[in-house]
Structures are given as structure tokens and as C-alpha cells.
Amino acid sequence: MALLEVENLKVRFPSESGMVEVVKGVSFSLGQERLGIVGESGSGKSMTGRALLGLIPKPGVVTADRMQFDGIDLTRLNERAFRRLRGARLSMILQDPKFSLNPVMTIGEQIGEALAFHGRMSAREQKQRVLKMLEAVRITDPERVYRLYPHEVSGGMGQRVMIAMMAVLEPDLMIADEPTSALDVSVRGQVLEILDDLVQRTGMGLIMISHDLNMVARWCDRILVMFNGRVVETCAAGKLGEATHPYTRGLLASLPRLDETRQTLPVLDRQSLGGL
Amino acid sequence: MTQKGSGRLLPAWAKTAIGFVLSLALTGLGLLAITFFIGRVVPIDPVLAVVGDRAPPAVYEAAKERMGLNDPLILQFVHYVAGILRGDFGLSVSTQRPVMEDIARYFPATLEMATLGILIGVVIGVPLGALAAARQGSIIDQVIRVIGLAGYAIPAFWLGLVGLVLFYAQLKWVAGPGRIDIFLDGMVPPVTGLLLVDSLIAGDFESFTNAFSHIILPATILGFFSLAYIARMTRSFMLDQLGQEFIITARVKGVPARVIIWRHAFRPIRVQLITVIGLSYAALLEGSVMVETVFSWPGIGNYLTTALLNADMNAVLGGTLVIGAVFIAINKISDALYRILDPRAR
Numbered sequence: 001m002a003l004l005e006v007e008n009l010k011v012r013f014p015s016e017s018g019m020v021e022v023v024k025g026v027s028f029s030l031g032q033e034r035l036g037i038v039g040e041s042g043s044g045k046s047m048t049g050r051a052l053l054g055l056i057p058k059p060g061v062v063t064a065d066r067m068q069f070d071g072i073d074l075t076r077l078n079e080r081a082f083r084r085l086r087g088a089r090l091s092m093i094l095q096d097p098k099f100s101l102n103p104v105m106t107i108g109e110q111i112g113e114a115l116a117f118h119g120r121m122s123a124r125e126q127k128q129r130v131l132k133m134l135e136a137v138r139i140t141d142p143e144r145v146y147r148l149y150p151h152e153v154s155g156g157m158g159q160r161v162m163i164a165m166m167a168v169l170e171p172d173l174m175i176a177d178e179p180t181s182a183l184d185v186s187v188r189g190q191v192l193e194i195l196d197d198l199v200q201r202t203g204m205g206l207i208m209i210s211h212d213l214n215m216v217a218r219w220c221d222r223i224l225v226m227f228n229g230r231v232v233e234t235c236a237a238g239k240l241g242e243a244t245h246p247y248t249r250g251l252l253a254s255l256p257r258l259d260e261t262r263q264t265l266p267v268l269d270r271q272s273l274g275g276l
Numbered sequence: 277m278t279q280k281g282s283g284r285l286l287p288a289w290a291k292t293a294i295g296f297v298l299s300l301a302l303t304g305l306g307l308l309a310i311t312f313f314i315g316r317v318v319p320i321d322p323v324l325a326v327v328g329d330r331a332p333p334a335v336y337e338a339a340k341e342r343m344g345l346n347d348p349l350i351l352q353f354v355h356y357v358a359g360i361l362r363g364d365f366g367l368s369v370s371t372q373r374p375v376m377e378d379i380a381r382y383f384p385a386t387l388e389m390a391t392l393g394i395l396i397g398v399v400i401g402v403p404l405g406a407l408a409a410a411r412q413g414s415i416i417d418q419v420i421r422v423i424g425l426a427g428y429a430i431p432a433f434w435l436g437l438v439g440l441v442l443f444y445a446q447l448k449w450v451a452g453p454g455r456i457d458i459f460l461d462g463m464v465p466p467v468t469g470l471l472l473v474d475s476l477i478a479g480d481f482e483s484f485t486n487a488f489s490h491i492i493l494p495a496t497i498l499g500f501f502s503l504a505y506i507a508r509m510t511r512s513f514m515l516d517q518l519g520q521e522f523i524i525t526a527r528v529k530g531v532p533a534r535v536i537i538w539r540h541a542f543r544p545i546r547v548q549l550i551t552v553i554g555l556s557y558a559a560l561l562e563g564s565v566m567v568e569t570v571f572s573w574p575g576i577g578n579y580l581t582t583a584l585l586n587a588d589m590n591a592v593l594g595g596t597l598v599i600g601a602v603f604i605a606i607n608k609i610s611d612a613l614y615r616i617l618d619p620r621a622r
């Protein structure tokens with residue numbers, strides 16, 4: 001049985017001119033693998049991820065014919081039941097540690113909190129788990145970092161803290177929503193490596209959301225291409241070259257390559273995609 | 277090297293403390309300069325206040341010379357500051373007592389009422405504002421919006437009069453104007469000047485309950501205004517925090533809503549709230565004139581109004597100085613708390 005099955009997922013928001021659909025019937029399934037979701041800004045990638053966690057903000061409405069996580073029907077879960085699932089079995093890494101970490105709580109406190117609301121353990125035990133987790137994301141002096149506040153660490157370290165916080169309970173499925181796009185190019189590789197390491201060690205499923213087709217093709221087993229709220233292409237990462245959809249072809253064509261000498265990069269021809 | 281050298285000479289907290297004292301001294305000096313300046317530009321002749329307006333020119337001139345008013349301005353200022361530092365604010369023309377003595381008598385009455393008022397405002401206003409933000413658009417939110425508007429729109433003296441008619445005259449739940457019933461007046465030996473505190477120190481329970489039933493209505497009315505302001509500000513600060521990314525992080529971790537509100541959204545706004553509470557407290561201390569008038573409260577607001585109407589310059593300047601000093605003190609305290617509570621400001 002697949003870890004996650006999604007059929008006809010829709011996310012709508014009320015607006016002045018009626019309901020606006022931002023996710024328009026997305027279907028996919030996921031095993032213990034890495035699924036990449038790529039697509040341009042506003043195509044509904046984040047909303048798809050957040051719908052899986054029951055975190056679509058208030059006036060938003062989520063519907064799906066089927067949204068099953070490890071045998072649990074997510075469409076019928078109330079907030080309480082969802083909360084028990086979040087953090088423990090389903091988790092998400094957010095984009096920018098500058099904004100996604102609480103500025104007035106220490107790093108230790110914030111990671112410990114993930115443990116505190118899922119089962120009981122002594123304060124000592126909790127701290128030990130946090131320190132071990134900090135080590136697992138390759139922080140060399142966990143005792144010191146434990147006491148720091150988010151503004152006292154770099155972006156790369158902040159994102160490693162974020163990973164530690166979301167993975168400390170070894171969830172079955174991790175959604176990483178552009179985990180590296182806010183980071184300095186020089187630390188992106190390292191953060192991805194740490195994530196890769198965790199996924200391999202714990203066997204968790206991963207959904208990697210990104211703009212970066214190249215990166216996703218390299219790190220994921222399978223790729224979904226989203227455009228304007230829909231999945232327009234699903235393929236194995238290795239078979240990206242055989243993609244048929246014009247939007248995907250367009251994306252591929254606009255990727256710069258080292259072995260070429262084009263003067264200008266081709267841009268997407270939006271006119272021909274207008275009907276989507 | 278020089279940087280490091282001086283760093284080792286003084287620990288960080290000592291530098292902070294020195295900076296604190298220096299800025300306090302500078303602000304205080306600024307305040308003195310302003311009151312001194314006001315004293316010189318208002319069209320009230322301090323010599324006339326002493327010698328009367330029918331004194332012959334020779335007497336007038338002699339008095340002026342004696343009061344140091346022929347000295348250069350800078351020397352006058354130095355004398356003024358030296359006097360203040362000795363606690364000498366001059367004599368009040370209307371009460372014929374040293375202004376310092378008057379202030380020691382009237383200020384505690386205002387302090388007591390404003391402090392009770394701000395306590396009411398904080399204890400009720402902060403949770404109410406937080407609740408309104410957590411349930412945005414709910415009935416509670418609407419009620420708090422109305423309270424906030426009322427705090428803007430309703431004049432204090434009107435609320436005071438209505439309160440007196442309703443709770444004193446009709447329902448007889450509270451005592452009337454004044455700080456304490458006449459037959460108990462002067463029974464409690466003054467220690468702090470705050471009747472509630474002094475009566476407790478003296479173990480005089482009758483005076484305590486009597487003073488309490490006098491102060492509770494005006495303090496609640498002051499408290500209402502600070503509550504309205506504090507709740508409104510708390511609500512908007514909280515809404516701001518609840519829209520931040522780290523709230524989503526907390527939800528992803530499975531943190532319950534109650535903890536998200538009080539730990540994640542409320543903790544970061546404590547520093548902003550301190551500023552708001554400080555401002556509100558200062559406003560109650562200096563702006564309670566209306567309520568003091570309606571309740572015949574023998575406070576600094578009443579004293580200042582009387583002094584102004586009698587052109588009693590020393591009293592006006594003394595009162596202004598005290599209120600200014602309180603304002604500075606509240607500012608400095610909230611500044612210090614800010615540093616303690618916000619890890620980013622340490």
C-alpha cells in the first residue's frame with residue numbers, strides 16, 4: 001500500500017468574484033520515495049503541501065475524493081486528530097529560517113517543543129534527544145547551539161535546526177517546501193546532503209517542493225510538474241528528457257547548460273499555454 | 277586593541293549601567309532646562325507675586341536683586357538646578373507652603389489611583405486583547421472593538437459623573453468623592469502617602485476598606501480607559517504575530533492552539549506591550565485631572581489646575597517637574613525591561 005494517496009485534491013479561497021481555485025484537482029501517490037514537485041511561483045505547490053497537513057488558512061476550503069496517509073483518511077480528520085499526526089508522523093520544513101523560527105525562544109526550547117507534545121518524557125531525556133538530533137544535522141557544538149536564539153545563527157545553521165526540529169520524531173513523511181531557496185548558494189548542497197542522509201537513515205517519504213528543476217531531477221525519484229493549480233506532467237526523474245507536456249519542455253529548454261553558447265535563454269511561450 | 281582594552285577595563289553590564297545613568301542625567305537636565313525656560317517666558321512676574329503689586333519701585337528692585345533675577349541667565353539656571361537638587365522648589369503662593377511639601381502630599385493620591393487603574397487595565401485588557409486576536413471576528417472580538425471605540429469617544433468626566441450617580445447615589449456600592457470619609461481622615465500615620473498601603477502598615481482595617489471603597493470607582497474609570505487602549509494594542513500586536521511564519525512552524529510541530537497563542541504569539545509581543553503599558557500609565561498619572569475634579573480627589577492634577585488658575589508659578593513648575601520625572605522614570609524602566617525580555621536587544 002502506498003504511504004500517501006491523493007485523488008482530485010482541490011483548494012479554494014473565497015474572493016470577491018466567487019471561489020477561486022488555487023489547486024484544481026491534483027492526484028498523485030507516494031511510496032517510501034522522494035517525490036519532487038516543481039512549478040513556477042503561484043502554481044499551487046505550497047498549497048498542495050499544506051493541504052496534506054491540514055494547514056490551509058481559514059477561509060480556504062480543501063476537498064478531495066481521496067486523501068489517505070498510511071491508511072488514515074485525512075479528509076475526515078478533525079483538528080485534534082490532525083495535531084497528533086503533525087510533527088510525529090507528518091512534518092514539513094519551511095522555506096526561510098529567518099521567519100520560520102520563533103525569534104524569542106532558544107533553539108533547544110523550540111526543538112524540545114516538538115517532543116513535548118507527543119508523548120511524555122523527562123526534561124533530561126528531552127534535552128538529550130534534542131542534543132542528539134542537533135548532532136545528527138551536523139552541528140558540531142550542540143550544547144552551545146542549544147542555548148542560542150535564532151538571530152544568533154547563520155541561515156544554513158538555522159535551516160539545519162529547522163530540519164532537526166521537524167525530523168526529531170522521525171516522521172513517516174516529510175514535506176520540504178523550498179528548503180534551500182532562501183539560503184546562500186554555498187550552503188545549499190550541505191543542507192540537501194543532511195536531508196538526504198536523514199531520509200536514507202530513517203526511510204521516510206519525502207516531498208520536495210522547488211522551483212529548481214535541475215536540483216529536483218538530481219535529488220528525487222519521481223517528479224510532478226505543476227502549472228496553474230494542475231499537475232501537467234508526472235515522470236521518473238531520469239526520464240525528464242522524454243517529457244511530453246509543452247510546459248515541461250519549455251522549462252527544460254530554458255535551463256542553461258554548460259556546453260552551449262546561446263546568446264539568450266529561451267523563455268516560456270505563455271501564449272501557447274493559455275488554454276491550461 | 278584599544279577596543280578590546282577598554283572592553284576588558286569595564287564589563288558589559290557596567291558600561292550599560294553607566295550609559296543608563298548618563299542618559300538619565302541628560303534627560304533630567306533637559307527637563308530642568310525646559311521648566312526653567314517656561315518659568316522665564318510666561319508673563320507672570322515672580323517679583324510681583326512676592327512683594328504685591330502696590331510695592332514702591334525701590335522695594336520691587338531690592339526684591340528682584342535678592343531673588344537673583346538680575347544675574348546672568350546661566351547663573352540663574354545653575355541656582356535653579358542647585359535648588360531643585362536640594363529639594364527646594366520654592367514657596368507656593370496659594371498654599372503658603374513649600375511646593376515640595378505640597379507635592380509630597382498630593383502626588384501619592386494620584387499615584388495610588390493611577391496605579392490601581394493601570395493594574396485593572398493590564399489584568400483585564402491584555403487577556404481580552406489576546407482573546408480577541410485568537411478569535412478574530414467572533415463576538416468577543418466585536419465586544420472588544422466596541423470597548424476600544426468607547427475608550428476613545430467617551431469623556432472621562434461624563435463616565436465619572438454617571439458612575440457616581442449609579443454606583444454611589446443609587447446603588448450605594450461605593451463611597452463618594454474624596455479619598456476617605458472625613459471621620460477617618462488623618463487617622464492613618466503617613467508612611468508612603470498611599471492610603472491603602474499606610475492603613476495596612478498601621479493594621480487599620482477600617483481605614484483600608486473605607487479608602488478602598490473611595491478609590492475603586494475612580495480607579496476603575498481610569499482603568500477602563502487604559503483597558504480600552506491596552507486591549508486594542510494587544511489585539512493588533514497579536515494579530516501581527518499570528519500571521520508570522522513561525523506560527524505555521526509551531527502548528528506543523530503539533531503544538532496546541534492555546535500554547536501557540538500564549539507561548540508563540542504572546543511572548544514576542546511582551547516588549548511592545550511594556551511600552552504601551554508604560555505610556556498608558558504615564559497618561560493616567562498626568563491625565564487624571566478630569567477624574568480628580570469629578571471625584572474631588574486631592575491629587576497632583578487638582579493641585580496643578582488650582583496652581584495654574586492662581587498663577588502660582590512655583591507650584592506649576594514643581595508639579596510639571598514631578599510629572600516629567602515620572603514620565604522619564606517610566607520610560608527608562610520600560611527600556612530596561614525591553615533589554616531584559618528581548619533576546620535580540622541584549
Ligand SMILES: Nc1ncnc2c1ncn2[C@@H]1O[C@H](COP(=O)(O)OP(=O)(O)OP(=O)(O)O)[C@@H](O)[C@H]1O
Nearest residue numbers: 013022039040041042043044045046047048057211
Ligand atoms: N490565503 C490565501 N487566500 C487566497 N489566495 C491564496 C492564499 N494563499 C495563497 N493563495 C494563492 O494560491 C496560489 C498558489 O499559492 P502557492 O503558495 O501554493 O504557490 P507556490 O506554487 O507555492 O508558489 P511559490 O513558488 O511562490 O511558493 C497563489 O496564486 C496564491 O495567490
Ligand SMILES: [Mg+2]
Nearest residue numbers: 045046047177
Ligand atoms: Mg510556495
